[in-house]
Amino acid sequence: MVTGVDILVCVEGFCDIALPEWAGQFTGKKEGKWVPKTDIRNISGSTLSAMHVAEGVKKTLAIHAKFMPKK
Secondary structure (H helix, E strand, O other), X not given: OXXXXXXXXOOOOOHHHHOHHHHHHHOOOOOOOOOHHHHOXXXXXXXXXXXXXXXXXXXXXXXXXXXXXXX
């Protein structure tokens, strides 16, 4: 389960993805059936950045679920 997302570096003009209001959408997300393009709010002007971060979080959750032992 996601407890938080930190954006370490972003290009000027595309830093809306680092705002707590946007990154907070991932809190509580688990591996499974959620769709980055529809379940995570998009940011006008940062569409690709927002979409790619969301897809990266989803992939990371899937990898974690597959290879990390469950407690």
